[in-house]
Amino acid sequence: MRLFDYELSGNCYKVRLMLHLLGTSYERHPINFHPGREHKAAWFLEQHNPLGQIPVLVDQGVSIRDAQAILVYLASRFDMTNQWYPADALIRARIQIWLATAEEITRTASAARLHDALGYAFDVEACRTGARAVFRLLDDHLAEQHSAGGRWLATPHAPTIADIACFPYVALAQEGGVSLDEFPAVRAWIADFRHQPGFMGMAGIMAPQLGAH
Incomplete structure (x- = not known):
């Protein structure tokens, strides 16, 4: 898994925290959010998120955008305790x-x-x-x-x-x-x-x- 990430973003942090709490390994791909605005670059828009927002998690060849959607995905796939996203x-x-x-x-x-x-x-x-x-x-x-x-x-x-x-x-x-x-x-x-x-x-x-x- 790869996480397109910016260190000072709270939305990116919540994904890093979830990965950490689940003990799930991943590769961080830092994005030059400021001043570089790399999240608005053509390659990022075309390959990962047409809205030009981070974080984006790439897993099994699929780009998952939106921090909240990523939390649902990670908890559903990796949380064997069923604590973070209970089935009820x-x-x-x-x-x-x-x-x-x-x-x-x-x-x-x-x-x-x-x-x-x-x-x-x-x-x-x-x-x-x-x-x-x-x-x-x-x-x-x-x-x-x-x-x-x-x-x-x-x-x-x-x-x-x-x-x-x-x-x-x-x-x-x-x-x-x-x-x-x-x-x-x-x-x-x-x-x-x-x-x-x-x-x-x-x-x-x-x-x-x-x-x-």
Whole structure:
């Protein structure tokens, strides 16, 4: 398998994290996202993703685009524990809701981060307002889960690909000027996610120190 990847992309990171948690070997193919815009190059558009977006996972000669779709593929193919994408129809429906929410987080919080870090010409205040609205939804849901004894988005006691999909750009929100101070349940969820076994960080999302609580 090959992963077309950019180190600082939250969407690429969630795929790397999934591969790491599954213990699945792969080859990384770095893409010069900025300033090279290699994801918009003709060869990439023709061979891998006509939308010019990363990540793209190539397996068995097939290019799979969209981070959330890749998470579904990896969990379906390689997760022998059935934790990350359980077969139960209702749980899968709940997961799908949060995969769609992850796209909205990318459209808002990630866009604000791209504006601040790389100078993308987005309406940053609209992006931040949209991100806060999604985070409010996320915080309310997590608070309800916690009051019922649960900790995760789609199931009570174990994270799924729903959590992986939503995690990166929430954890990186402050790089786009969006504070998490008013979202205590989200902050607790981020801490829980970082302390799960096998967690691997990225720039801006550090793994907790060994022995830290």
